[in-house]
Amino acid sequence: MIGWFDAHLVSMVDGVAYGLLLFTLAVGLSLVFGMMDVLNLAHGTLYLAGAYTAYALSDGSWLGLLVALVVGLAVGLLGGGLLAAAVAPLQGRGHLDQAALTLGIMLIAGELMIMAFGAEVLPTAPPQALADSIPLLGNSYPLYRLVFIGVAGLLAALVYLAFERSSIGALVRATVADRDMVRAMGVDTRKILFGVFGFGAALAAVGGVLGAPIIAPGPGIDERVLVLSLVVIVIGGLGSVRGALLGALLIGQVQTLGVALVPAYAPFLLFGAMLLVLALRPQGLFAVGRA
Amino acid sequence: MTSTSRPGAGRPGEGRPGEADPILSVRGLVSGYDGSRVLHDVDLDLPEGGVLALLGRNGVGKSTLVSTVMGLVRPMKGSITVAGQEVAGARPDRIARLGVGLVPQGRRVFAPLTLAEHLDIADRAGRKGDWTKDRVLELLPRLGERLKNRGDQLSGGEQQMLAIARALLTNPTVLLLDEPSDGLAPSVVHQVADVVHEVCNAGMSVLIVEQNLRLALSVADRVVVMQKGAVRWDVPVDEFRRDRAKAEELLGI
């Protein structure tokens, strides 16, 4: 059964591409949640905003993609800034209030985007040069997804270095643990809030620009991206870049290889996998120990 | 509401021309939590280079006063000046940058951070000065043995030492100590006394809240006793020692 094996090998590769896409979506949420302790349910909205940006600006040329990336970055930073400003007055009020607020923002922004872009799913073409499929292990595979694996891998490395290998991370975690004490040391914690939020949001929006050819923008995508991201970061362990990567790759495989193996159980795989992980390790695979 | 029995205490607005301006000065302070007032019209002066001991029974508002000075509790009324600058209602980080450092009650170490990370961020965040990581580790060698422990994996006393080290690393000019000896073994309590003497010699001013009367009296040059949110007695330490009856009455010794 060579054919069988070949087909599943491609599924595995696709699982990596899909997993890395999930990583770019999820890692910002993980940082904002795990490090800032802010549950930002409007995270999917940022992806959607990035994806719509890609739809509106990319015209199949490299320049189009570049412009979309720059604008997407700006959109993300702006969105992150606005969200940070929105949740700032909620400090110390717990996750539920944050959830209600950001979910409210997600609903409002979602509807505004539908008004602007209509209710259709808007498929977005990758740059012409990457639009084709190439033979891979005897099967046809879209070139864009292969390139995406590389780019997202790079992004993952960057994020890892920025947060797990520098003392920014320690300051951010300290702020979560006891904001007042950090302020009493002379640190303006608002800067940290805006910084981390902007960074996480920019990642999500850039993820949206890059991911649009894979998960196209449309109504309801914000919610789906949010749920996928939540699953990924909870499996991986909140606030851990490594965890988000591992969780994303795991879910990527579950959603491709797993589905290919037992298509009849496809709707149960995602949440089944999460249940399994959480039942065994409620704190996630890579828990950043937290009080 | 106010019944300060301070002889010659400066009432707000009276002014005391000629005297050197205190580094920290509190006038007519009203403060508390969410509608409930804890402090009623508190006046207090900390002279530059001085050590002021703030005493009182549980729940009289000592920590509330300290927190209000640090900017962690918003004052409802009154004035707080640090080195001549009005800071009432200012954000804590601004107050910290003016040179106020805090060892809070209950330690408040950062549970998920390692001890080393604590020192690291305090060193970066605070002002530069005499106190460096090496120096605090020399002062509190126990900390050096626990650098990799997370905040919540330290013993109570170790946490208290860390809280002191963290505050020193920000090189404040005014040090607020809220029950620094809490949970420390007697030998370490001596060290705290030494530290207070040392920082004073270096020109720092200290406001210390203490239940350990021995420690408080051994370091302070002035004593303020609070009762029910108001200052009842504000005297030089010698005068305090002379009037044991009054001390007993106010502190319930």
Place this chain on the structure above:
Amino acid sequence: GGGTLGGGSDGADDSASEGPIKIGLLVPQSGVYKSLGDDMKAGFEVYLEEHDNMLGGAEVEVILADEGETADSGKAAADKLVKQDQVAVVTGVVNSAVMNGIVDLFETSKIPLVGSNASPTTLTDATYIWRTSYVNDEPGEALGAYVAENVDGGVYFLAADYQAGKDEVSGFKKTFEPAGGEVVDEVYTPFPGTTNFQPFLANAQSSGAAALFSFYAGGAAVEFVKQYDQFGLKGEIDHYSAGFLTEGGVLQGQGDSAEGTFTAMNYNYDLDNELNASFVEAYLAKTDRNPTTYAMASYDAAKVLDMAIEAAGGESDSEAINTAIGEISEIESPRGTWSWSDIGTPVQMWYLREVQEVDGELTNVVIQELGELGSD
């Protein structure tokens, strides 16, 4: 009025019958089905505009209600139309689950519902429910025999995992198997929520099937068709589908990937008849788009109401209108002439279409007739 138990009710009072006839238009204006709702709304309005806002010689007032995404939201909207706005008749409904959920409401209120899309196969014995669209399993049924005869080898089924998808597949098999077709496998993809079809397509590809029969609509249709191309199935395995796959705006999104896809549908905007020509023209003028089957069915619903209200004497009398609907024998429609089946759905012609590039634009082109369905 004196409240629900006081004998009265909200909305209009006894004088209601003197105003314009109230018609409820129940279509999604939010959520994933919004674009279908937009088409249906436009189709209905085109008919009204052509007839000076009169149906059957009577002034009408169209009251819009948002069906939303779920049975729950659709049911609440229907409740409002019937109980609060006290409409004489309702049209629209995209979602089959909504249709099932509101059957009781219309049957007990004795108000006719002229549905213009949703059409579960289980709905067979209602008195007040009509549908100008089709029955959910008919597109498949229309295609089954044709595929069995024209494809050399087995067929793989991939459909969205909800009732309509299952109906479509079983409809297909109803004519496919008797005609000697061979089923390779039958797989349902989670709906909604599947954006990556790679694993399903990979399985289909390695199954050795000669053709694929699929059922997708909306956003999923776009993704499915594009990935069908990207993962190299296009050109290797023929693709047959229920017409929704390439109907309306989705086709633009699919781009070249859709070329060569065969679908079955009860309508195409290029049908050659006079009524269709004027409909397409009016619809284009209004919306800048070519009409879809959704718009056409809604246009026909308006026409059915037009005829029925006229027969009922232009009165706002739900019972009379319902009876009159049943008595309509033939409806001239952009799709051609059709009539009611026993269960209140159209007896109509089905067409095989292929996606082709015409004048630089991708469109569905009718290839041949697949025969009439609905009479049995």
Place this chain on the structure above:
Amino acid sequence: MSDQAALRVEGLSRHFGSLKAVEDVSFEVRQGSRHAVIGPNGAGKSTLFALVAGALRATSGRVWLRGDDVTSLSEHARARRGLVRTFQHSSLFLTATARENVMLAVQRRHGVQAQPWRAVARRRVLVAEADAVLEQLFLHHRAGQTAGALSHGERRQLEVAVALATSPSVLLLDEPAAGMSHADTQAFQEIVLGLPSDVTVLLVEHDLDLVFGVADQVTVMQLGQHLLTGPPEEVRASDAVQKAYLGAEDTSELFLEGPG
């Protein structure tokens, strides 16, 4: 094996990685005694308490409660047998009132579910008992206040109240007086002395006035190890203790009492 020992630990160890926080500690606490544990910061006293109470699993060693081996019992099971501790960092129900904090302890003793139809009458009993304990710890005037609104010292008092309200047979107190005012510490000393003689108290404290004011036995720990156990006089006289704990220098001149 002495059966009259209220609590006995044998070879108890707990390692955190390479750190031996508690290493091979054995000693016993007599029934009804007031037994203090002292030692420098980080000596392992709180860890020892956590091991005895069952909140931490021991790396090795055993714990006996009145002759029964309870090493394998969970924390709540040990608590039900009367082995209850207070926490060095106040651990309270912050949004509940002081009274409710204590009631949680009281009602656990009475059983939560039994006879729900008598809820009202029983509630009165529970409230009365809780108030009595609050009164005992000078907190009755704060009964209706949420624990989160109490000052540090008041929380320390409530911390003890919650433990006392379970009617423990062996009470582990981890620095109960830290943060209590001088006056309240003295009063607390009276409370401990006044506890019924069938209550065994094991006490960690750095306030030596309190330790020597109440203890009839003192255990000294250092670097995770058991240094010695003995009557207060013996411990006070020990050179090793002086060095390890009190600091090398003579301390008397620091403790200048105010004249009077």
Place this chain on the structure above:
Amino acid sequence: MSTATTPGMPSRASSPRRSFPVRTALLVGVVVAILLVVPWVFGTFTVMTVTRALVFAVLAMSVNLLTGVAGMPTLGQAAYFGVGAYTGALVGIHWSELGVVQLVLATLAGVVAAVLTGPLAIRGRGVAFLMITLAIGEIAYSAAGRLDPVTGGTDGLSGIPPVVVAPGGEGLVNEGLIYYYVLAVAALAYVGVHVLLRSPFGLTLRGMRDNESRLRAVGYRTDSYALAAYVYAGGLAALAGSLWTSSQRFVAPGDMGFSISALALLAVIVGGVGSMWGACLGALLVVFTRDYLGQTFSGHASLLLGILFVLTVYLLPQGVAGGRAQWRRLFPQDRGETKTVTPV
């Protein structure tokens, strides 16, 4: 016994009542009176909307029991709601049209479902619990869509006979009567939960929310309490589900979807976490916004909900049922109390 409270200190928790709470009794009386006259004053659609809101209120109470009281935020209660709804529907179709029978069996089914899934759910706390319950909800949702022979698949289960109150009686078809049926059951549920919360068990759950490890140290087997709360909540959600079937006479998987769980959780937040009448009020607000305003401003239900959530979070930090202080802050009568600092 002394009940000294410092004046001016907010005291959310109950202390023993000093005297008969006249104001509370008055308030309860007014609310009950309003609820009773609804079908006589309002039109059918309004009554139906309030009926849905009442059903939703019971679900919100169940969510609140876990989230607000025991501190275990859940996104899976719609699963038990669905179990109850389908059980009620199946009992109604195949066995008995009697309301009591449906309610009891549906509740039992919910309890059984919660007993089976609870041990898994309570392995986590906080976010982990939230996500486990989300997974349970989603899996149940998918399963409902797939079990065609039992549940009617994604198109739902219709043809449910009207519920009968007394043996031999007529089925309830009039919306006003259905309203009273739902109101009566919801009121019973409310009283039940209220009593439960004022019992030692309720206090224990609040203790769990505040500080589970201390509770363990005092001798509580906290996992048992978490499970008990979960089972109670499951039963309550299923009860709501049965009411849903009786009032809608139709069930589809969408009724047990993520959005129902999420809306119930949001209703609790809007109402004021931990407060039962807050949860009910929140449910009323959410359903009214979605079904009533959402239809009035056709197609903008989610926009309106979004605005509702944002506004309540900012303006009423403790929810609609929160203390009077926040309302006063919203509509200041005297400026004397504001926290302005007057520098000297």
